[in-house]
Amino acid sequence: MSTTATDYRAEVLAIARAWEKCANARDAQGIADLYTETATLLPPGMPTITGRQNIQGFWQGFFDAGASDAKLKSIKITSSGDLAYEVGEYSAMMPQPSGGTAPGSGKYLVVFERQQDGHLKMAADMFSPNA
Numbered sequence: 001m002s003t004t005a006t007d008y009r010a011e012v013l014a015i016a017r018a019w020e021k022c023a024n025a026r027d028a029q030g031i032a033d034l035y036t037e038t039a040t041l042l043p044p045g046m047p048t049i050t051g052r053q054n055i056q057g058f059w060q061g062f063f064d065a066g067a068s069d070a071k072l073k074s075i076k077i078t079s080s081g082d083l084a085y086e087v088g089e090y091s092a093m094m095p096q097p098s099g100g101t102a103p104g105s106g107k108y109l110v111v112f113e114r115q116q117d118g119h120l121k122m123a124a125d126m127f128s129p130n131a
Contacts (some may be wrong), residue, residue, distance in 0.1 A: 007051035007077035012086050018074045023070040023092075026063040028093045032056035036113055042126035044106075052113060055125075060126045072108075082114035083123075090127065106130050 006095035015034055022030035032052050035041075041058060049058050070092040077086045087109055094104030097131040112120045 008084040008112075008120070009077045012077045012084055012110075012120075013074060015112070016086070016088070020070055023059075023111055024068065028056045028060035028063060030057050035081065036123070038113070039122055040124045043122070044128045062095065066093065066101040067092045067095055068070075068101070084112040084113070084120065086110045094129070096124065104129055109112055 019031060019034055022028075022034075032055055035052050035055055037052050038050065039055060041055045043049065043058065049055055051126060053083070070090065071088050072088055074086055074088045076088075077084060079085075088108070089105065089107050091103070091105040093101040096102050106127055106129040110126075111124040112121050114125040115121055
């Protein structure tokens with residue numbers, strides 16, 4: 001299957017919009033469905049999380065702790081072969097260690113992998129807050 005960089009950009013942006021929609025609906029299952037079955041999530045200050053089901057559990061806990069109002073801004077999308085990556089910025093109401101939430105912002109990097117069925121899915125995802 002031949003896919004141009006333009007095709008990847010449109011697909012990556014559509015996945016980002018779907019992620020935002022699911023996050024703001026507190027739909028951890030919907031977010032998990034955007035990842036490959038064996039995806040890796042690298043959240044700040046935590047051990048690596050591997051596998052779609054475990055990633056779903058992470059996001060559910062994040063929402064249960066009060067995360068809301070997520071917004072993503074794509075900065076750069078690059079692709080080669082069956083892989084693409086996106087660098088971006090986020091803002092959201094973030095859970096605080098002492099309880100409650102506060103506005104937060106940061107950056108993220110996502111690696112996407114073309115699946116056998118032709119769909120693009122998130123294979124690796126990492127994010128970190130701005131200081």
